[in-house]
Structure formats: structure tokens, C-alpha cells
Amino acid sequence: MLGAISRATAGALKAVKPTLNPALLQGEASKAVAGFTINKHYAAKAAPKGKGNGRVVAVIGAVVDVQFDHDLPPILNALEVEGRSPRLVLEVAQHLGENTVRTIAMDGTEGLVRGQVVADSGNPIKIPVGAETLGRIINVIGEPIDERGPIDTDKSAAIHADAPEFVEMSVEQEILVTGIKVVDLLAPYAKGGKIGLFGGAGVGKTVLIMELINNVAKAHGGYSVFAGVGERTREGNDLYHEMIESGVISLKDKSSKVNFLFNSRF
Template sequence: MVVFSFPIPVDDLPPLRQKLCPCPGRGMRCPRHRDVHPRIFIVRSSESHFPAVGCGRARGRQKGTDDGGHFPFLARSPAGAGHAMSHAVVTAVRGPVLDLRVEGELPAINDILEIPGPAGTVVAEVQAHLDAQHVRAIALQSTQGVARGGTARIPGGPLSVPVGEAVLGRLLNVLGATGDNGPALPADAPRAPIHRAAPSLASQTAQTKVFSTGIKVLDLLAPLAQGGKSAMFGGAGVGKTVLVMELIRAMVSGYDGISVFAGVGERSREGHEMLNEMRDSGVLDQTVLVYGQMNEPPGARWRVPLTALSIAEHFRDVEAKNVLLLMDNVFRFVQAGSEVSGLLGRMPSRVGYQPTLETEVAELQERIASVGQASVTAIEAVYVPADDFTDPAVAAISAHVDSTVVLSRQLASEGIYPAIDPILTTSVLLDPGVVGVEHATVAGRLREVIEHYQELRDVIALLGVEELGREERLLVGRARRLQRFLTQPFFVASAYTGMEGRSVPIAETVKGCKAILDGDCDDWDEGSLYMIGTLDEARTREEARRAKGKAA
């Protein structure tokens, strides 16, 4: 045991605190004082004295004078004031992971550090306290040019980004910097931190108002709740991004609201195309684009959804506007979190995901809520790896949504667009008390018919439809006509398809499906129902086909 002596009686001292010495450890020589010392030293300060002991020798200070020698974090502060916190020194660089020695009080978890580099300032977010002087941070930008010995500024607090009217029509990155070659944002633009708690249960408002999209299959089978969360699950190349873009157009053109789009870990080409298409279609002025592309560090892709969500929360809470928040792709958010977890040395869980998977998803999803008279309606695209819907990331995300939209690769291969699976697609709003008895009844009948048709597909493939009974042949015909009636051309894809987009009211969708289920269209050609809007348009096409046949 090491015995220390103080300039005042020990009995007069309050209980002492122990701290770890920053030197290498017991039995090592202190580089400043050149003597062997124990690993633990004792610290105590008050208004009348500041005894501090370390490095094997007792050092006392009277009247609150500073001790800025071997232990700079022991510097005395004025009464009631916190420790000064100004800078840190980079001690290790491992890709996007930075270790730093802090000269002062340690920054809190999720606080940012600013490290000057040859290509500009690199922003990193603190993720771990290694000991009393060292922190580990994840860079939100490339660390190229950052070296050991470099200094970092500690501004204090988490990352804050610009919000409000100034960001409308602009393309931002995770830090809130513009990326569209436009003018700089106003210096007095309000800012908001990206980390904040979810709204309390008492402040949230439950809404059952249906958000009409004009997309027949969505409005009929998976009505979206205004102020709710909906997710579109599908593998690669089945139409998730096109569906998201069409929903943006529907929100901006049909509602007095704001759209915030978060591009999480997607292709730069898609982001460029979306920016140009929104500008050409005139919806960009009421939209904010926040991108963290797949070529960016995992920290940027991990925090981009929070940047977009903070912007949406400002419009909801401060300006009382309804917001449509679209995220493409939430799976990339989970994937980036897995990369960060591995870089920080955490033990992976199932399938290599981070052990905090459920927590990270919940922290993001629970902030999406309706407060007061304004709402945030979230529509999320979720990539399903290898079309495996039992993947832990997919299961974690699906637990938080009100409407689940499943896109089918088989339907896409058959030319059924949007390729939404009518059996697996569900919504909590598909209830007679919300959508009405007729709507709920028609949706249930449609599912039964299509499910029966899918059961008969193997028999048809082996024996042919002629081997079925009369009732089954009628059912197969109605199922195929329903599938084609639920297709429609999108406005955002008109430049590629050559067909003008269609937006169909919910009442017309229910009316058309009911007519097909009742057999009113049994003698119609299936092609008359393909890629149209209302049933009246299909009737016109069918009459033209018959007239052409008679003329021939």
C-alpha cells in the first residue's frame, strides 16, 4: 500500500476518490517524473485545498490552485464550473475508427469531434470511453489525411443539422452540407440535433385516417395510415425505388405537406436520377433530399436516417406541417450499424448482425409519430437479402410498421407492376371500422380468389386449365383479371414506359374489383384490364377491341 501525506489533517478531508493513472501501469516509469508509481492515485479537491497524488509522490495544493502538470485533467475549475474541454489528440487511426486522448473532460457518447485534415475538417462521433483519458470515435467522413498526433476540437454536444424552410428543395448530406451545387444555406438557418428522445406517450396522437396514394393495389389491400409507418419489403430489382418515387409524387401533388427523402446506402446514380426527376416534375420545391450513398463510410450511412428524421421533426413540431418521410433503404441503415459494431469490436449476434440490432431499429422507428395536429407518415423500402423474409434485420423492422407491403419477384417476372403480393401484403387499417364494410369485404374476397388460384397453378401447369371444373375455370379467369386490373402505369416511369401515369380514387378501385369478383367482366379479354386506371377505361378498351374484331 502507498501512504500519502497531505498538507492538512487527513481527518478533515471528505471521502477520497480513486482514479486510474494515465501512465502505462504499475511498475512502469513515468516519462515526466522518472519514478516508478502505482496504477491508482487519489484525487480530492475542495474550495480550500487541492491535494492530488500520483506517480509515487504526494503533491498538495493550497487555496484551490491548479495542477496542470502530469495530469492535465486535474486542472482546477472555478467553483460551480465544469472542467474546460477544448481539444484532443489522435492516437490511432484504423480506417473510420479513431482513438483520441482528451485534454480535459471526456465528451459524452454521441458527441462530435472535429479533426482538421488536408481535405477539410473530418467530423467523428464518440462511441466509447476507453479509459479516463481516451475515447473511440467513428468518422462520418473519409479519414484520408488524418494521422496520429493530429489535434481535434471538441465543440460539445451531438451533431446538429440545418432545418426549416431553408432546406426545402435542397440536397444535403449527413452533416447537413449541401451537395446540389446550389447557393450556400443561410448562416442564420435554425439547426437541430440528430439525437433526441422519442415523443412521450402523452404527447402522441393516434390517427386512423387513411392516406390515399392513388395506387390501386396499395389502397385496396394495404391502406396506409396518415401518421403511421409502412414498409415495402422486396429483393433486388422488383420495383421498390420506383414505388417510393411514385408515393412522393402522390404526397406532394395531393396533400399540403412536406416530403423528406433519406437515401441510405443506395447507388449514386439513383440519387442523381431522383434529383433530376423531381426537379423536372416540379415537386422538388416541397421536398428535402438527404443522401448517404453506398460509397460513403459506414458512420455516414448509419446516421443519415437520423439527419432526415430531425428535419421531418422540425416541420412537424415547429411549423405544424404534415410530413411524408421516405427511406430507401432501411436495410442499409442496419447494415451500416453492423459495420460500425464490428469496427468497434463488439461481439456479433445472429447472422453477423450487431448485438444492438433491435435497440437501434427501435430508437429510429419510435421517433416517427404524430404529435398535436401534425404527423410524420413514414414509408420505408427494405431490401430483403436473398429473398429471405426470416432474416433478423427484416424481422426487426417489420415489427414496427402498421402496413407491410411485400413485392414478389415472380409477379415482376410475369410483368405485373407494381409487383405487390396480394396474399402477404397486410395492414392494420384493413378493418371495417376504418375503411368501411364494402372495402374490407372486397379485399377479403379478392385474397381468397387469388389464393385459390395459386393453389391451382401446379395442376394447371401439369394438366392444363381445360382439366379443371367449370367453377374453378371461372375462378382462375377472375383471379387473372384481378391481377391485371391491379396493375397501373406510374407517373414517374412514364418517360420509360411511354404510358401516362394513372391515379385512381379508392372508391373506383373497390368498385372495379367488386365488378370483376361478381363476374361482370368474365367475357372480357385480360389485356383490356392490363395497365389501366379505372374499370371505365378498361371497358372503353374492351369495346374498341370488339369493334375492331367485328370490322375485321
């Protein structure tokens, strides 16, 4: 679940990164850099959509084993349990042999029994993308959960993607000015990097993130994606309404600057 929603966060809002000047990459250096590409390949071929049906053979918490007669779905494909409401999507994680795949459920598996029919979607999990998702709350499979109706967009993207090539990355080292004096002075953040905020319960981690989202939107005109993984429902609700009150999320127009993704607890 944590891995899936992290990948969903990366696909929800794709930032445009500056590219390097090709003139700077000359001779053998350009050949070497251009040679570093990362592509994912899997042995199994995708089953024809609508024809790859299997049946549940084992349920162990969030782990579900599904057996197929033929056309084994490739790793990372999305499967859906038929005749179940709300939807239950499974992501293929392993091939176990004997036409059986091991999957990870994206929601609770209560009531799931052996023999239930599972359909292969033929694709990885896809979520809506674009400006229409700003100000909305969606879950890991791309469904809106903010009771504001469907997301009005036809654009979607898989939560799995190849890493960008080296020539597409910026090599400049810059500091992200957060507007929080104690952070900018004592522990400045690097643009494009990763930062860990560690602390006990109730010490202010979520409050700091709220302030960062607000400052990035107002001072830099940027966009943020907030992923709530195991977050308390109360804190998620407070964060959403705080963003509305501060103007970062607008319910009247399309000027919102943040997108929220939460797991099944919400």
C-alpha cells in the first residue's frame, strides 16, 4: 500500500524539469550519459483485456493469490474482483508458478472468499492527472473521495513509469526557500531532493507540512501533492479545511495549488 500510494503521488502531478543544453554534452561524455537509460521489461506478456479472468485461491490479510487458466497477467498489472462493491483492485506482485500470481490488495479484503472471479484490466493502476485534479482528494486507485463528484478529465497515467534520463535532469544545486526562518537558517532544503521529518506523535510534523504547502503555493506559485499514508482521519480532515481557509484550495474556481491522495482509511 505504501509503495503504491507513493508511486501514485509521483504520477498525480508531473513537474516540468529544465533540460540540459545539448551543446554542453559533447564527445564521449554525451555518449556515456545518453547510454544511461532505465527501462522495465517483464517476461510475461499482457493478457487480452477482458479475457484474462482468474479465481481467488488464497487470502492472507492484504495478500491475495489468484489462479488463471491461461494468459498470466504481468507483474504490476491491476486486477479487479468482480461483483464487489466498493471496488477492490489488486496489483500483481509475484508469479508463484502453476498459473498463480500473488497480489497486493489496495483496500480491505474483508468478505473476500476463495473462488471469486478476478478480471485482469490489462494495464497497471491508472489515476487521473492534470489541472482538474488540483483541489481534489483521490485514493490510490484514482477514485475521488471528497464527495464533490467525479473528476472531469479524460487524462490518466499509470502509477509506474521509467525513471527520467540523465540528460532530462537539472544538475544545478539550489536551495528551496520555504519561508520558515528556522528551517531556512538551520536546515535548508535542496530543490529536487528528499527530506525526512522525524518526530513523535503530536510534535508538529503535519503542521510544518501544511506551512510548506501554503508557502510553496503563495511564494513560489508552485504545486504540491500531499499523500496521507496511515494518517489520522481527523488530521486529514483538518488539513483539507485549513487549505480551503488559507486559499490554497478553492471550491469556486480552478485556482487550487494542491492535490491530496489518501489511503483506504479515509
